Amino acid sequence: MEKRAGLILTGGGARAAYQVGVLKAIAEFLPRRAHNPFPVICGTSAGALNAATLAINAQSFRKGVRYLDNIWKNFHANQVYRTDVVGVFNNTMLWLAGLILSGLGINKLRQVSLLDNSPLVEFLEQVLTCEKIQDSIDAGLLHALSITASGYGSGQSVTFYQGVEQLVPWRRTRRIGIPAQIEIKHLLASAALPFIFPAALINREYFGDGSMRQIAPISSALHLGATHILVIGVTSNGYAGQIRREEMNEYPSLAHIAGHALNSIFLDSMEVDLERVQRINKLVAMMPESACAQADIKHVDVLVVSPSQPIEKIAERYATELPWTIRLLLRMVGAVPHSGGILLSYLLSEGKFCRALIDLGYQDALKRREEILRFLDTQPFRDDEMPR
Numbered sequence: 001m002e003k004r005a006g007l008i009l010t011g012g013g014a015r016a017a018y019q020v021g022v023l024k025a026i027a028e029f030l031p032r033r034a035h036n037p038f039p040v041i042c043g044t045s046a047g048a049l050n051a052a053t054l055a056i057n058a059q060s061f062r063k064g065v066r067y068l069d070n071i072w073k074n075f076h077a078n079q080v081y082r083t084d085v086v087g088v089f090n091n092t093m094l095w096l097a098g099l100i101l102s103g104l105g106i107n108k109l110r111q112v113s114l115l116d117n118s119p120l121v122e123f124l125e126q127v128l129t130c131e132k133i134q135d136s137i138d139a140g141l142l143h144a145l146s147i148t149a150s151g152y153g154s155g156q157s158v159t160f161y162q163g164v165e166q167l168v169p170w171r172r173t174r175r176i177g178i179p180a181q182i183e184i185k186h187l188l189a190s191a192a193l194p195f196i197f198p199a200a201l202i203n204r205e206y207f208g209d210g211s212m213r214q215i216a217p218i219s220s221a222l223h224l225g226a227t228h229i230l231v232i233g234v235t236s237n238g239y240a241g242q243i244r245r246e247e248m249n250e251y252p253s254l255a256h257i258a259g260h261a262l263n264s265i266f267l268d269s270m271e272v273d274l275e276r277v278q279r280i281n282k283l284v285a286m287m288p289e290s291a292c293a294q295a296d297i298k299h300v301d302v303l304v305v306s307p308s309q310p311i312e313k314i315a316e317r318y319a320t321e322l323p324w325t326i327r328l329l330l331r332m333v334g335a336v337p338h339s340g341g342i343l344l345s346y347l348l349s350e351g352k353f354c355r356a357l358i359d360l361g362y363q364d365a366l367k368r369r370e371e372i373l374r375f376l377d378t379q380p381f382r383d384d385e386m387p388r
Contacts, residue, residue, distance in 0.1 A: 006226025007038035011045020012234035013346030017354035021361020039143035044210040058136035083323040148210035233306035315345035318353040
């Protein structure tokens with residue numbers, strides 16, 4: 001079987017800047033003119049935006065990463081959602097009205113969310129030319145790109161994929177994979193944080209953030225032909241075993257609860273899926289090849305790179321970078337100044353915070369250079385050694 005590396009970029013709003021730092025280091029590990037080293041790229045939530053950019057720029061991996069680096073380092077919240085007084089006030093009032101009307105059984109407001117992400121629509125249309133994804137596939141530089149979103153009507157985790165003709169759709173419990181021409185609407189749907197950003201209409205169904213109901217995040221890459229997978233997470237998994245129960249004398253704020261819910265969406269399913277893969281790998285090691293083939297199971301190498309520091313703690317240091325209107329809104333729900341750092345970290349799309357995450361990702365990847373190179377089955381190049 002042909003070896004084919006898969007890349008999974010998970011969700012998490014502004015936290016996705018961390019992925020850019022990891023990718024930046026990987027680009028430096030490879031020859032300057034190297035093509036995309038990941039034939040299969042899977043993106044979810046904000047990770048979908050990074051995934052699409054890499055797919056579009058598959059001809060030059062370093063160029064694609066540089067493009068992402070420039071975007072995230074110069075990001076401002078007003079490029080993602082409205083931060084002006086009128087926009088924030090009107091949308092907040094609509095959100096509150098929607099909650100009241102829904103409680104009364106009235107659903108008159110078609111689009112209800114805490115923030116208005118119309119600036120993100122305009123921004124993505126300017127910076128991403130999704131038509132070039134097919135060019136990368138036709139050139140043999142990309143096997144498949146997938147974007148996962150959650151259907152509010154069906155309750156299914158839907159993976160939209162664009163790739164080579166040999167790929168076939170799949171259907172599993174609560175999750176399906178269907179071919180599509182990836183467009184901006186798929187990215188917006190995948191990145192629509194629940195309650196915070198509006199759902200996106202695709203065909204006849206509204207979709208929200210892809211991390212919801214995504215019970216097997218790794219499976220999409222396997223269905224699309226990946227034989228070994230690199231996962232770049234946005235939560236500090238390394239601290240999972242170090243968490244200590246802290247005494248809480250005050251009732252948790254709305255921001256605290258919202259942050260906990262978001263962490264459950266973005267963290268839990270990936271951790272469970274990784275444990276499942278590890279168990280299957282152990283089982284495969286004990287079984288004869290014929291039995292594995294009959295059971296349709298195989299060993300899958302998975303390398304995970306995730307933040308070495310809690311991102312919510314970094315977010316708290318940069319809370320003042322947000323526009324005052326958003327800080328006021330977050331203060332109303334208990335997210336600032338010293339609480340709700342988790343929620344804050346998803347919304348803090350400001351350059352200084354993003355640069356801190358990029359630097360963290362870059363340093364984390366440098367420390368694991370040899371592991372990553374072994375995963376990619378390649379050797380580092382010097383500029384004077386590169387093929388011409």
